[in-house]
Amino acid sequence: xxxxxxxxxxxxxxxxxxxxxxxxxxxxxxxxxxxxxxxxxxxxxxxxxxxxxxxxxxxxxxxxxxxxxxxxxxxxxxxxxxxxxxxxxxxxxxxxxxxxxxxxxxxxxxxxxxxxxxxxxxxxxxxxxxxxxxxxxxxxxxxxxxxxxx
Amino acid sequence: xxxxxxxxxxxxxxxxxxxxxxxxxxxxxxxxxxxxxxxxxxxxxxxxxxxxxxxxxxxxxxxxxxxxxxxxxxxxxxxxxxxxxxxxxxxxxxxxxxxxxxxxxxxxxxxxxxxxxxxxxxxxxxxxxxxxxxxxxxxxxxxxxxxxxx
DNA sequence: CTAATTATCTACTAATTTTATAGACAATAA
DNA sequence: TTATTGTCTATAAAATTAGTAGATAATTAG
Numbered sequence: 128x129x130x131x132x133x134x135x136x137x138x139x140x141x142x143x144x145x146x147x148x149x150x151x152x153x154x155x156x157x158x159x160x161x162x163x164x165x166x167x168x169x170x171x172x173x174x175x176x177x178x179x180x181x182x183x184x185x186x187x188x189x190x191x192x193x194x195x196x197x198x199x200x201x202x203x204x205x206x207x208x209x210x211x212x213x214x215x216x217x218x219x220x221x222x223x224x225x226x227x228x229x230x231x232x233x234x235x236x237x238x239x240x241x242x243x244x245x246x247x248x249x250x251x252x253x254x255x256x257x258x259x260x261x262x263x264x265x266x267x268x269x270x271x272x273x274x275x276x277x
Numbered sequence: 278x279x280x281x282x283x284x285x286x287x288x289x290x291x292x293x294x295x296x297x298x299x300x301x302x303x304x305x306x307x308x309x310x311x312x313x314x315x316x317x318x319x320x321x322x323x324x325x326x327x328x329x330x331x332x333x334x335x336x337x338x339x340x341x342x343x344x345x346x347x348x349x350x351x352x353x354x355x356x357x358x359x360x361x362x363x364x365x366x367x368x369x370x371x372x373x374x375x376x377x378x379x380x381x382x383x384x385x386x387x388x389x390x391x392x393x394x395x396x397x398x399x400x401x402x403x404x405x406x407x408x409x410x411x412x413x414x415x416x417x418x419x420x421x422x423x424x425x426x427x
Numbered sequence: 428c429t430a431a432t433t434a435t436c437t438a439c440t441a442a443t444t445t446t447a448t449a450g451a452c453a454a455t456a457a
Numbered sequence: 458t459t460a461t462t463g464t465c466t467a468t469a470a471a472a473t474t475a476g477t478a479g480a481t482a483a484t485t486a487g
Binding site: 129161265 | 278279284287288291311312313352365366377378379380381384385386387388390391392394395398399401402403406410411412414415418419
Binding site for chain 1: 477
């Protein structure tokens with residue numbers, strides 16, 4: 128499940144990725160443009176900054192910007208930074224494995240088996256989609272850039 | 278995310294799928310063998326019964342059994358019955374679509390775009406894996422049936 | 428230096444969801 | 458008729474999510 132935190136974070140990072148090179152955006156602006164509670168976004172952007180995806184600057188004219196090219200930021204990294212492991216269940220996680228307390232034998236557990244497949248399927252998407260991919264798709268779908276307008 | 282409810286439900290239905298043809302199992306037994314709180318499992322099996330996957334019989338000698346062959350029950354159906362839609366976010370759900378309140382334009386939303394892909398990836402696994410598949414995998418991984426024992 | 432601006436940090440609260448539990452009721456078999 | 462087993466309603470504890478309040482720190486402009 129993607130919580131509001133993850134959703135807001137993805138929207139915000141796409142917003143930042145669409146800025147001109149060198150430009151920054153302030154939290155208040157990103158929040159307003161994307162209908163995100165400002166205080167909540169404060170905490171979210173801080174997480175993404177601490178994860179190395181954003182850089183920030185205080186004071187007048189300050190704000191946030193990507194710390195690296197949008198094509199170098201995977202959607203999976205954003206989600207993991209904000210929501211933790213992507214596996215549907217801890218025993219199927221690669222980065223944060225933990226056995227269930229109720230589980231007799233992890234090797235024969237049918238739930239773990241299918242949930243590991245699900246984990247891999249999710250990773251196959253989020254770790255092969257970058258923030259730049261999202262920007263390009265958004266642009267491609269905006270009315271003025273639709274196919275029939277070419 | 279798979280909650281305990283979904284995990285317990287999957288374990289229980291696999292348990293029932295491993296019974297002899299015509300045999301039933303009582304909730305108390307399924308609960309004990311799988312380390313599931315009995316009262317919680319009561320509610321779970323009821324959900325699966327109401328979804329048409331299980332049949333039940335009251336009284337002495339009663340219990341639960343599959344309502345159809347294990348190969349006709351998809352993991353996705355079990356999860357949906359117990360946890361609702363599989364999409365990570367409502368706007369990416371096919372069965373229970375709902376727009377986000379904060380979303381300006383659903384057609385260009387980058388979050389919805391990638392989460393739709395994730396939804397399809399998850400469905401690709403859970404809707405192509407049956408309860409019988411889980412049973413077969415469990416059996417194949419049990420020590421006495423391991424490859425080296427052939 | 429001062430004042431305005433903007434990010435950072437800590438602490439807290441409210442709402443929602445998950446994870447159950449209690450106990451009465453209904454059906455069935457011996 | 459009694460013991461057994463599923464069914465149903467109501468409730469509560471625990472955990473997670475979603476936010477808010479308010480002080481602090483850094484930077485810029487004047």
